[in-house]
Amino acid sequence: xxxxxxxxxxxxxxxxxxxxxxxxxxxxxxxxxxxxxxxxxxxxxxxxxxxxxxxxxxxxxxxxxxxxxxxxxxxxxxxxxxxxxxxxxxxxxxxxxxxxxxxxxxxxxxxxxxxxxxxxxxxxxxxxxxxxxxxxxxxxxxxxxxxxxxxxxxxxxxxxxxxxxxxxxxxxxxxxxxxxxxxxxxxxxxxxxxxxxxxxxxxxxxxxxxxxxxxxxxxxxxxxxxxxxxxxxxxxxxxxxxxxxxxxxxxxxxxxxxxxxxxxxxxxxxxxxxxxxxxxxxxxxxxxxxx
Numbered sequence: 001x002x003x004x005x006x007x008x009x010x011x012x013x014x015x016x017x018x019x020x021x022x023x024x025x026x027x028x029x030x031x032x033x034x035x036x037x038x039x040x041x042x043x044x045x046x047x048x049x050x051x052x053x054x055x056x057x058x059x060x061x062x063x064x065x066x067x068x069x070x071x072x073x074x075x076x077x078x079x080x081x082x083x084x085x086x087x088x089x090x091x092x093x094x095x096x097x098x099x100x101x102x103x104x105x106x107x108x109x110x111x112x113x114x115x116x117x118x119x120x121x122x123x124x125x126x127x128x129x130x131x132x133x134x135x136x137x138x139x140x141x142x143x144x145x146x147x148x149x150x151x152x153x154x155x156x157x158x159x160x161x162x163x164x165x166x167x168x169x170x171x172x173x174x175x176x177x178x179x180x181x182x183x184x185x186x187x188x189x190x191x192x193x194x195x196x197x198x199x200x201x202x203x204x205x206x207x208x209x210x211x212x213x214x215x216x217x218x219x220x221x222x223x224x225x226x227x228x229x230x231x232x233x234x235x236x237x238x239x240x241x242x243x244x245x246x247x248x249x250x251x252x253x254x255x256x257x258x259x260x261x262x263x264x265x266x267x268x269x270x271x272x273x274x275x276x277x278x279x280x281x282x283x284x285x286x287x288x289x290x291x
Contacts, residue, residue, distance in 0.1 A: 045098065046086060047078035050152045052212040054085050055162070056189045065089040066097030069185075072159045080112050082119040090159055090185070145169045147192070157181040162189045162213055165196070167271055173291040180273065188217045191274040192291075200261045200268065207253040207260075209274075214251040217276060219244065222284045224251065229285045230260050237263040237288075260288060 054073050065071050071087035085103040089096045107115055147153055147163040160181045169177065180190070191213060199205055209218065222228070224244040230237050241255035253260075266272070271291040279285040 045088065045096065046074070046076040046081055046084075046100065048074040048086075048088070048154070049077040050158065051075035051085075052162075052210070055159070056216065057090060057159075057187050058087050059187065061087065061101075063087070063101060065099035067091065070187075071099060071101065074159075077119070077122075079119055080107060080116040082115050082122075083107075091156060143171055145174050160186050160189055161192050162210070164191060164193045164210055164213070167192050167194050169271065169291065173271060176291050177273070186275060186277075188276050189213075191276075193272055193274060195266050195268055195270045195272060197268050200266050202258060205258055205261060207257055207274075208245070209251045211248055211250050214244070214249060218242075218251045218284070221276070221278070226283060228283065229279070230288055231285065232260070232264050232288050240286075264288065264290060266290075 054075055056073055057070050058073050059070050061071065063071065066089065069090060072090040074086050074088045076082055076084045076086060083104075084107070087099075087101040087103065089099045091097070106112075145153075146166065146168050147158075147161070148166040149163070151163075151166070152158070157178050161177070177190075177192070191209060199207055218224075222242070224242055227239050227241050229239050238256045238259035240253045240257055240260065242251055242253050244250070245252055260266075264272075273287075273289050273291060275287040275289075276284045277287060
């Protein structure tokens with residue numbers, strides 16, 4: 001790795017050389033005061049959870065993971081490192097590499113002790129209360145995967161999605177979402193949303209995006225108010241007007257949103273993907289498709 005980065009004491013680490021993986025023998029390196037900004041390839045990856053203030057792909061770095069791609073933003077939720085931000089491989093499961101770059105320094109002193117104790121209590125509560133997958137009564141074959149505020153996941157696709165409200169996906173919908181993520185590896189997270197009545201009421205309908213998503217992925221690339229082109233099923237469906245609300249600082253689609261609703265035949269309970277991509281004319285364009 002580059003000599004610019006400090007290194008902590010590591011044993012049985014995994015190094016990557018031009019994308020090819022090899023296991024190094026156990027060894028000891030110089031330990032700095034802390035590991036902030038340090039790039040590691042470790043045996044055991046930190047556990048993490050979705051954080052609305054720190055998620056998505058980090059493109060403002062010269063470092064790459066073992067797959068030679070930009071790392072993903074993570075927030076650790078494990079033990080004494082709970083709350084620390086780090087960058088990790090955007091892939092998960094058997095496809096992940098062992099890349100870890102800590103953004104925050106290690107907690108110290110009483111701060112470290114208290115965080116560790118709280119983490120243990122929170123993990124126990126989550127184990128008792130958090131059930132992300134359920135089986136529908138009377139139908140052992142039908143599985144529902146749930147995501148949303150307070151319902152986090154560590155699956156391959158989770159780093160590439162923001163679940164704005166409660167999203168309940170059956171196996172077919174989940175498979176479709178995974179295919180989209182795998183095929184496109186989106187640099188801006190997909191905004192996954194369950195359609196509510198207020199979104200499709202004629203005369204009052206408007207689509208809105210959360211404040212965190214607005215600030216991180218919309219206003220940094222698009223000056224509001226602005227008109228943007230909307231595509232569905234690989235065709236243009238409308239040019240809509242997007243504004244920034246005075247209260248809450250959330251981005252909203254107002255004018256011509258009903259054209260998008262009608263073209264897609266949106267109904268309450270449908271799950272849609274909203275994906276903002278760069279436009280050739282500058283700014284953003286929006287892809288809207290149903291799961």
